[in-house]
Amino acid sequence: MNKTISDIASIAGVAKSTVSRYLNGGSVSENTRRKIEHVIKEHHYVPNTFAQSLKARKTNIIGTVVPRLDSFASSQTLIGIDEELRNVNYHMLISNTSQDFEREIEAIYNFARQKVSGIILLAAQVKEEHLTAIKECVVPVLLVGQQHPDLHSLIHDDYKAGYMMGRHILEKGHRRIAYLGVTEKDISVGVRRKEGFKKSLEGSSCYVQYYETGFKMTDAMVTTAHILDEYDPSIIVCATDNIALGVMKAASVKQIDIPRDLSVTGFGGYDVTEIVHPALTTVQFQYKEAGKRAAQNIVRLVREEEIEDVTMMDFVLHDRESVDKQ
Amino acid sequence: MNKTISDIASIAGVAKSTVSRYLNGGSVSENTRRKIEHVIKEHHYVPNTFAQSLKARKTNIIGTVVPRLDSFASSQTLIGIDEELRNVNYHMLISNTSQDFEREIEAIYNFARQKVSGIILLAAQVKEEHLTAIKECVVPVLLVGQQHPDLHSLIHDDYKAGYMMGRHILEKGHRRIAYLGVTEKDISVGVRRKEGFKKSLEGSSCYVQYYETGFKMTDAMVTTAHILDEYDPSIIVCATDNIALGVMKAASVKQIDIPRDLSVTGFGGYDVTEIVHPALTTVQFQYKEAGKRAAQNIVRLVREEEIEDVTMMDFVLHDRESVDKQ
DNA sequence: CTGAAAGCGCTTACAG
DNA sequence: CTGAAAGCGCTTACAG
Structure with a gap:
């Protein structure tokens, strides 16, 4: 494992350039090929990547x-x-x-x-x-x-995902909606999903309140408590699965039955969303x-x-x- | 970013060994130190790690x-x-x-x-x-x-974890127990946890059936169906949290209420175990x-x-x- | 097909 | 404190 190309060369009785050529698929006679191959096998020679990269410069x-x-x-x-x-x-x-x-x-x-x-x-x-x-x-x-x-x-495609989610819950008949998003500093999650969602609601007769929370489940639990205090939505659309799980947990603590009393959706398609009860409606990204x-x-x-x-x-x-x- | 130590040396008007010494904290006069520092900053020089490693051989x-x-x-x-x-x-x-x-x-x-x-x-x-x-x-x-x-x-400490879990459920009064383990090829999870668990039950008057399943949640769901068909345990002790989640899912499908109709435990301490409802009793490893x-x-x-x-x-x-x- | 030599970018004794 | 030289392990023209 600590032999160098020179060692291999001298053991095989050839020049190290020949060994190098063998290694890199250059032309080597059948005879020397066999000799080198044998020596390399026997000594478990592996080229030093640093030396290689130093030469190759990449x-x-x-x-x-x-x-x-x-x-x-x-x-x-x-x-x-x-x-x-x-x-x-x-x-x-x-x-x-x-x-x-x-x-x-x-x-x-x-x-x-x-x-x-x-x-x-x-x-x-x-x-x-x-x-x-x-x-x-x-x-x-x-x-x-x-x-x-x-x-x-x-x-x-966060925009489209937000849009499709909006259409979906509209079809399900929801009209009192809470959207629980995240900071707009995160363009994909904080802006795009929300924009797509907003777009889908245009022209519909629903009422939406927008909220913001952190990415952690515990953040979402706290925010959910606030939402439920001041507003009585039929559904909370969450910007991530994690947030949705936080909402579900908060609901279960408050003995609110999902989906009977409150519906919830997420975005992400995390494995857990299938495991939790009830299974979470969500957008699964690839x-x-x-x-x-x-x-x-x-x-x-x-x-x-x-x-x-x-x-x-x-x-x-x-x-x-x-x-x-x- | 593509300058070499030689470039830096010649620009600074010193030998490359001096630059190297500067880089590696060797003794360099205040004057040359400043010169070198300046050139390095200006050209955003960063040493090539390959060359360094090649020399250092580690x-x-x-x-x-x-x-x-x-x-x-x-x-x-x-x-x-x-x-x-x-x-x-x-x-x-x-x-x-x-x-x-x-x-x-x-x-x-x-x-x-x-x-x-x-x-x-x-x-x-x-x-x-x-x-x-x-x-x-x-x-x-x-x-x-x-x-x-x-x-x-x-x-x-899988053995002790198994042992403590055994003591715990015994204290909770369980006597008809199913242990849902994994292949013994996995010494820690398949053997140690089970052995510790077995040990804790010695001398107690409980009845235990041992089962084996795969690591996937879906495997566990299938196996759970079998267990519930042929045996009526008050608790299923699962060798991993994942398996426990599978059991919970299988139970919810069958309308079996956890923990009223069936208790479940896991091992691992995954984040989800706190989220699912009911929250899972488990051993949290560090x-x-x-x-x-x-x-x-x-x-x-x-x-x-x-x-x-x-x-x-x-x-x-x-x-x-x-x-x-x- | 094969070998001697130069060089990749660094570091490390060794002199001075 | 500083520099010239050798060498880390490889590859790549260049001759032969």
């Missing part, structure tokens, strides 16, 4: 910057990226930033030092510093989950497929092939038990 | 082999490892094997090629090939979640802390400091709503 590594490891969306996306990258002979390197902005920027520079050939960026917001870092590092970047005019990106697609796109970018500026992923609306017919 | 990278990315236990452990490693100036590299044995072995060799200074192995089973790979790669390894005589390991501890241990191993062969992590039993008093 790697077949794609760095992925991820805000958190413990979310369904993140892990599914990562799995997709990893699987697809493996298919095309690339490796994935993960850098978790724990939702810390500084670390995100740092991660980009670190990846550049490690000479990754491309970076997939899962970020909730793209700031000036991101752009600067990307420019300085001269490395292809694919933004996933958000959109930005200066960057190639891959997004879920995270794993998005990951695969992201991998394909970044590799194209690395190879300087053309890709569309924005790749849009589809979704599925699951009509389940948490919404009652009014 | 890195400050710890490779982590993980069977899956989409489990609560995995992600929490990874987060813990990452956080702690960052504190001690190491980096984490993740290799996901999607529970594919071949890939696990491959990952070890790959990490070795990349000259990681240590490997943290989250594996359900340790086979001969693992040991061979580890031996050949001459790299420190820490096994997490399982135990093996030839390896340093960090484990959760995954994140385990990750941190694992990071500390592997670094000690890398530095050739002493650590105990087996590090045992503690747990907390959460007494919640899914278990009824009999």
Whole structure:
């Protein structure tokens, strides 16, 4: 495991350039090929990747910057990226930033030092510093989950998802609606979903109140208490599954029966939404497929092939038990 | 970003060895220090890690082999490892094997090629090939979640957890018990938990039936149907939270009220267990802390400091709503 | 087909 | 404190 190409060469009685050629598929006579092959097997020789990369001045590594490891969306996306990258002979390197902005920027520079050939960026917001870092590092970047005019990106169709959800609950007869969203700093989740939702309601005779809460389930539980105090909606449309779960928990604490007394919907399509009782009506995004697609796109970018500026992923609306017919 | 140490040296008008010395904290006069600093800043110079590692013949990278990315236990452990490693100036590299044995072995060799200074192995089973790979790669390894005589390991106290769970449900008055376990190939989950549980029941007057199912929620749902057909337990003790959720789902489908008609418990302490209704009685393992501890241990191993062969992590039993008093 | 040599970007004794 | 030189393990023209 600690032999070098020179060792192998001298044991096999050839020049190291010949071994290198053997390794890289250059022309080698059948005879020397066998000799080298044998020596390599015997000594379990594996080339030192650093030396290789130093020469090549690039790697077949794609760095992925991820805000958190413990979310369904993140892990599914990562799995997709990893699987697809493996298919095309690339490796994935993960850098978790724990939702810390500084670390995100740092991660980009670190990846550049490690000479990754491309970076997939899962970020909730793209700031000036991101752009600067990307420019300085001269490395292809694919933004996933958000959109930005200066960057190639891959997004879920949040607007349409919001729209479809609106149509859906309207069809179910709901007219007193609470929409429980998140900060507008998050364009996809905070703005797009809500905008799509609003749009679907245009011209209908319903009444909507908009609320904002945090991403955590506990935040949602607290906010739900407020909502229920001041307003009596027939349904709470939540911007994420997590928030919806918080609403459900808050309701169960208050002995409010879902969906009889109150309907709830989410967005995301997390596995749990099927498990909880009642099963949650939600929009399921295709995270794993998005990951695969992201991998394909970044590799194209690395190879300087053309890709569309924005790749849009589809979704599925699951009509389940948490919404009652009014 | 693409300048080399030579560039910096010539621009600053010094030798590259001086720049290197500056970079590595060697003695440099105040004057040259300023010059170099200025040039580096201006050109955004960052040393090439490959060249560095090539010289150093090692890195400050710890490779982590993980069977899956989409489990609560995995992600929490990874987060813990990452956080702690960052504190001690190491980096984490993740290799996901999607529970594919071949890939696990491959990952070890790959990490070795990349000259990681240590490997943290989250594996359900340790086979001969693992040991061979580890031996050949001459790299420190820490096994997490399982135990093996030839390896340093960090484990959760599954035996004691099983034992405590047994005591707990006995105290609650349960006497007709079903234990829904998993394959004994998984020593921690399949054997230890069950053994501890069995032990706690010794001398008590209860009746227990042991069943086996897969790790997936859907497997558990199917098995639960069988159990309920042939046996009428007052409680089903499940080897994992996932399985317990499957049981709960199966029960809700059959209109069986939990905990009134049937009690359920899990192991793991996943976040969802608090969300579902009724909240699940379970043992919460300290995954994140385990990750941190694992990071500390592997670094000690890398530095050739002493650590105990087996590090045992503690747990907390959460007494919640899914278990009824009999 | 094969080998000697140069060079990738760094670090580390060794002189001065 | 500073610089010239050698070397880490590989690859790639260039000759032969």
